[in-house]
Amino acid sequence: MSAAVQVSHLSKRFGDRSAVADVSFTVDRGEVFGFLGPNGAGKTTTVRILGTLIAPSSGTASVAGIPLEPANGPEIRRRIAIMPEAPGLYLRLSVAENLEYFAGLYGLKRPRDRIAAALAAVSLADRAGERCGALSKGLRQRVGLARALLNEPEVLFLDEPTSGLDPVAARDVHDLIDGLRRQGVTIFLTTHRLAEAERLCDRVAIMQTTLRTVGRTDELRDRVFSKALTVTTAAPLPDPERVFAGLPAVDGWRADGTAGYALAVSDLAVAAPAVTRALVAAEADVLSITPAQHSLEDIYLQLIDNNEPAGRS
Structure with missing residues (x-):
């Protein structure tokens, strides 16, 4: 048809x-x-x-x-x-x-x-x-x-x-x-x-x-935003670089609040288990490890504000 x-x-x-x-x-x-x-x-x-x-x-x-x-x-x-x-x-x-x-x-x-x-x-x-x-x-x-x-x-x-x-x-x-x-x-x-x-x-x-x-x-x-994990711990990590650096599929990290961390990743399925194991090994009190969620509103504002096309299908 x-x-x-x-x-x-x-x-x-x-x-x-x-x-x-x-x-x-x-x-x-x-x-x-x-x-x-x-x-x-x-x-x-x-x-x-x-x-x-x-x-x-x-x-x-x-x-x-x-x-x-x-x-x-x-x-x-x-x-x-x-x-x-x-x-x-x-x-x-x-x-x-x-x-x-x-x-x-x-x-x-x-x-x-x-x-x-x-x-x-x-x-x-x-x-x-x-x-x-x-x-x-x-x-x-x-x-x-x-x-x-x-x-x-x-x-x-x-x-x-x-x-x-x-x-x-x-x-x-x-x-x-x-x-x-x-x-x-x-x-x-x-x-x-x-x-x-x-x-x-x-x-x-x-x-x-x-x-x-x-x-x-x-x-x-997926077109507009990079994949990311959001990590929240009960207290700030003493040395987050030692915890996150070199983990599989983790491309970088930044502190996002006093006890929150945003991790740029290339593959969520690989990165999430590795991050979990690293936090457990560091004896961190983990509250959550979640993929970053972006709504349609986030996508819309990113495209309209930046005035950049995201491709067509």
């Missing part, structure tokens, strides 16, 4: 300003793909291009297996859905009336069946008759998701779907995204919540006008 989204050397200029510059990436079918970057990085512009709302200045793309060309716009739009940060509901209409209106725009066959299925998917079947303006923001987000599911999209673009939601409402959205993944829906997720992206996404791309990097979080962690 062809990729859900294929982008090749895509660029978009607005006058003298470059919003997206020579961006290339692939999104596999059934993947949750995170699209990350600071404000003004080109994320929304890229989504608007892929959603057929604006034309690129150069480059090519395909969405749901269809080349991104003006003549193919209607067919692409039938196969995708876009949920912006503000879902754009008619607040004086009920939940069901909103969905009936949008089902009519899609020209759906059996709209009542599709509305019922979409409401069930977001656990809102019992709120169908309520006016949207009377719902909490979290519930309105769910209505927006139901609207995006009406046409059973192959590719679902979600722009900050949990923005402004409390933790419980955000968790409900996460559960829905996990459910859609299991159904084979491709989800293109833009978010500023990096912990959310790390939890949900199979791969992430980091944008800053150009594509900085793309890959799984563990891959990016």
